[in-house]
Amino acid sequence: MSILKLKAYIAAVQFGSLTKAAEALDYTQPSISHMIHSLEDDYGFSLLTRSKSGVTPTDNGLELLPIMQDIVQRYEHLSEAVCAIHGLDVGAIRIGAYTSICVHWMPYLLKEFHKSYPKIDIHLFEGNSDEIHAWLEEGHIDFAISTIQRPEEFHFLPLMEDRMMAILPENHTLAENHAFAIEQFAEEPCIIPYEDTHKDVQRIFKQANVKPNIAYQIRGDEAIIAMVKQGLGISLLSELLIQDHADDMISLPLEPNHVRTLGITSKDDLKSLSPASKKFIPFMQEWLKKQKNAY
Template structure:
């Protein structure tokens, strides 16, 4: 089994097409096919179903893919570490974050990092916490900012708390406040909600809080991502429960009665891989941003940098 063969295999698995995979890795398609067949002989199993141009992974291929991705990612990390020994004027960091974080604090964090290290390439991947952990574990990401409730047991991963953020109900500024002062969760019983798609951390947090009060919430509309939910609330379709970090000045913010709703955001990384200097630099910059007062955190959001997990 050769490194080049694993790279070709991963390219075919991701494109589901031999010709497009060959174009991606810049090799002639017959040579790529020959190397894939050689890899199949080495592992003793067929890796792809090839039916009328429809390429899909076999069970053996599904088993090999995360292993191949880890090997490729660790090899790339080794090359990057060597290239970055002398300076931090170059490099590449792949950061994963949830959609609400990308709408909230992440842009300011990355802007501060970019000012300090303009030569480092940043790649931001937006997805749910569970998917981000999988991609981090497989080596497709260097760091991931995830929600605490979604931290799954994985011997390859480690995480540390960054901040706790309050969840609040938002409504258009042009509409009357839902209640005076703080709002109890039970006040959501008769209020239609703009609800995120299934699998969204905020959807589960809202639904679970309502069910703890003995009712299922009423949805005015559901299935949106963060940007869509904010626009739907602005259009007057209903309330939404979101982190305080995404609210800004566009919406009326209503806090929940104590103990309220909140969530912890953590920074996750691989414990079994030596991080390149550029990755370490971003990790340190994020901690500095939250720990030295640089971040202008909204009410209800509190840094946990320096606090024991």
């Protein structure tokens, strides 16, 4: 069995295009097409439906796809384990993460990680809750740095608690308060993120049995913050998200206090992750401890 053939097919399904699959794998389009045709000859049935608009998996191909993905992943883990035995830290890690993580953690964390493990490649995918869960289910990422939303489906390793904050324009009548009663969101005009962007915000309102007075609903964090600064309403975001905006708006802790727990989310048990991932996760835990001790 050729791992390259499996990778070619997986990439073709992922991108819906033989040309894009070839670009991703650094092959020519005819080479990708030949590998997939060869795989179809081996199996005795078609794996792809080809059209002018691209390619889609057949029913048989769709049934085999998760098995192929598992084989490729295990082969990569095997290669990394062999290198580790020889004292070589190599491999590739595909990480999905929220925007707040990508902006406030990853540039600094990855810089330090590459100093220690220069031969381990990191592929970072920025996404919202729904996108990250889809990537985990489809095998596009090895693990995510996120909050846990569906504990019955995914494994979760907590990393830190991120306090949820009410954010207000500087001239707001409640700006002098020491805390913000969550019931106040039912009275004040609110700028609220869509649920697929910030499920934790919706979860908090549901737990508190509060129906926010929604003036605007937006997906982008920066857009929400900009609108709050212009006095168009108040909002609820995490402390990590707003840490660079402390000078020109007001942030108050909720009353009662609410947090979101950030951690490592994976489809399979963390013990089954690749050797490269097992290097990254404890490195990240130690990095976070240093950041916490710095304040």
